[in-house]
Amino acid sequence: MKILLVGATGTIGSAVRNELTLRHEIITAGRNGADIFVDITSPESIKNMYQTVGKVDAVINTAGNVYFGSLSELTLENNEITIQSKLKGQMNLVLLGLNHVNDKGSFTLTTGITMDDPVVGGASAAMACGAIRAFVQSAAIDMPRGIRINNISPTVLEEAIEEYGPAFPGIVPVSGKKVAQAFRKSVEGAQTGQTYTLYC
Template identity: 60%
Template sequence: MKIVVVGATGTIGKAIVTKLEQEHTVITASRKGADVAVDMTSIASIQGMYEQVGKIDALVVAAGAAYFGPLTTMTPEDNEQSIEGKLKGQMNLVLLGLEHLNDGGSFTLVTGIMMDDPIKQGASAAMVNGGIRAFVKSAAIEMPRAIRINSVSPNVLQESWDKYADFFVGFNPVPVERVAQAFVKSVLGGQTGQNYEVY
């Protein structure tokens, strides 16, 4: 299979690439340091990425910036960062990618535990995570040509625990390998409309 991984230079993205590249052709995509440059907030950049890679069998997203901060000081502009970076960015990758996916191909997007298990300062991120989950569930019943769509919802990672422990008090972090395996399940399995929770 020919698979594009957006966000391939991040912790989760690298783990996904390591698993998939053993038996498949993987094209890495990110803002920098990857095979293909892509800015998820730019329609033109997304279109350019698809034109560069040609027809593919799967698109995996392990990226999407979201705003973190207290609700009482959050501005509409702050919240827009999450909408543009994670919600609209991923939806546009699907909308613009349909014609580039081969029959029976798949999209795998990324959500996150905060939509189910809230943390302080995480309202904006939780909102877009829930939006992506709803989009995936609904879009699955309209996908043409046997194309599938799923999402993966990671917990905070063990590999990032030192950085985020103060935000995720009482959480049990998970290894990135478990998260990457859920992406593999989505790409190589047969299910659609699912949100794979790695909690």
């Protein structure tokens, strides 16, 4: 398959790339160190990416910024960080990418544990992740040409526990390799409208 991987240089993206590159042609996209530049907060940037890449069999997104902070610090501007990237950015990858994905291809988006297991400071992240899960479930029954769509919802990764661990007290991390298998299942399998959770 020809797979477009957005966010390939991040912790999750790197693990997914390492797993899938063994069997597929991977084209990476992102803001740094990728084959193609894309800023998912910009519809024009997304359009330019798809025009450059052409037709693909699958689109995977592991990118998406979220604001973490207490509710009292969750200003409209801070919340927009999450909305523009994690929420609208992922939805726009699908809406603008439908005509660039081959018949019976797939989209795989990324959510996260905050939508199911709340943590202090995670309200904005939970909002976007929950919305993406609902979008995936609903879009799956309306996707054209047999295209599938799923989302992967991991907890904090072992590889990032030093940086993010304090925000997730008592939560058991998972390995990037295990998370990458869920992305493989989404891309190479046949299910659609699913949320693959990796919470332990």
